[in-house]
Amino acid sequence: xxxxxxxxxxxxxxxxxxxxxxxxxxxxxxxxxxxxxxxxxxxxxxxxxxxxxxxxxxxxxxxxxxxxxxxxxxxxxxxxxxxxxxxxxxxxxxxxxxxxxxxxxxxxxxxxxxxxxxxxxxxxxxxxxxxxxxxxxxxxxxxxxxxxxxxxxxxxxxxxxxxxxxxxxxxxxxxxxxxxxxxxxxxxxxxxxxxxxxxxxxxxxxxxxxxxxxxxxxxxxxxxxxxxxxxxxxxxxxxxxxxxxxxxxxxxxxxxxxxxxxxxxxxxxxxxxxxxxxxxxxxxxxxxxxxxxx
Numbered sequence: 001x002x003x004x005x006x007x008x009x010x011x012x013x014x015x016x017x018x019x020x021x022x023x024x025x026x027x028x029x030x031x032x033x034x035x036x037x038x039x040x041x042x043x044x045x046x047x048x049x050x051x052x053x054x055x056x057x058x059x060x061x062x063x064x065x066x067x068x069x070x071x072x073x074x075x076x077x078x079x080x081x082x083x084x085x086x087x088x089x090x091x092x093x094x095x096x097x098x099x100x101x102x103x104x105x106x107x108x109x110x111x112x113x114x115x116x117x118x119x120x121x122x123x124x125x126x127x128x129x130x131x132x133x134x135x136x137x138x139x140x141x142x143x144x145x146x147x148x149x150x151x152x153x154x155x156x157x158x159x160x161x162x163x164x165x166x167x168x169x170x171x172x173x174x175x176x177x178x179x180x181x182x183x184x185x186x187x188x189x190x191x192x193x194x195x196x197x198x199x200x201x202x203x204x205x206x207x208x209x210x211x212x213x214x215x216x217x218x219x220x221x222x223x224x225x226x227x228x229x230x231x232x233x234x235x236x237x238x239x240x241x242x243x244x245x246x247x248x249x250x251x252x253x254x255x256x257x258x259x260x261x262x263x264x265x266x267x268x269x270x271x272x273x274x275x276x277x278x279x280x281x282x283x284x285x286x287x288x289x290x291x292x293x294x
Contacts, residue, residue, distance in 0.1 A: 003041040006032075012047060012096060013054040014089065020050065027067045029053055044100060051097050052078055055090045092131045099135065099152045107155055120163060124194055125283050128156060132190065153190060160193040167200045176228040176293060179221055181209040183246060188235040191262060194283060195231055202290040215249070222254060230254060233263035244271050251277050260286070 006017045009030075015023075023029040030046040052074050056066050066074070078094065091110060098106040114123035135149060178199050180192050189211055199206045207221060221227060230250065234243065243265060250259050251274035261273075262280040273279065280286050 015054050095131045099148050102151050164197050170203045177205045178229045179207045179227050180231045181213040182211045184212050187211045202294040227257045229258050231260045234265040235263045
């Protein structure tokens with residue numbers, strides 16, 4: 001059972017702390033507990049109830065009516081919204097609920113509905129990316145535990161691997177070679193797995209090296225065959241000079257290859273990157289690049 005501050009509830013639900021306090025007093029939507037030092041906190045049940053209320057409220061239900069719904073009635077209405085593919089923010093909140101409860105069936109239902117409505121690629125880009133951005137924020141502020149994060153990450157990882165395996169390799173004379181890897185100490189591979197899916201779908205050759213790859217392994221691959229593109233991602237926090245040195249080393253070691261870099265740590269780079277290094281802002285941008293070379 002986790003303990004949450006009112007700021008945590010705001011980050012999870014998007015409902016302002018001021019509004020939560022009004023709902024507490026007027027409608028008794030949640031009941032804060034107090035520590036032995038009289039500090040207010042909320043538990044998992046409070047969080048789940050407020051997430052459900054915020055979803056319904058966003059879809060036009062008045063708070064004065066929502067508070068009179070039974071738990072079963074509330075779940076029914078939210079399930080109905082989920083199955084009709086409601087707005088992305090509500091879908092993300094529903095996934096957060098599935099994560100908190102470690103409810104695989106609920107996760108599957110939301111994800112599969114998105115795939116039916118949007119297709120696999122856009123379900124990842126338009127739903128799963130915002131979801132993992134949100135849990136990344138919640139992870140940074142300590143609002144979720146490792147078990148919850150690993151639970152949802154592994155569910156999506158399985159889906160990506162199945163999707164990659166389901167693609168038939170169809171190489172031709174214009175095929176380029178991509179080597180995908182994560183630097184040493186980097187383990188967040190979901191984004192890289194999705195790039196693997198996209199590259200294979202657009203009929204390019206992929207060598208997927210996976211997590212925490214030493215530089216020597218990259219040199220070995222480069223000696224064995226011509227590498228047109230390296231693709232990597234940096235999410236774990238690194239000092240600016242460490243990141244700059246790593247990027248410069250990649251550029252110098254592989255001057256005839258283009259190096260694509262993505263991830264949280266590359267978004268706000270304030271130093272000049274070498275000419276053969278390209279920073280990817282998002283998966284849609286990378287997909288457009290693949291469309292143009294195919």
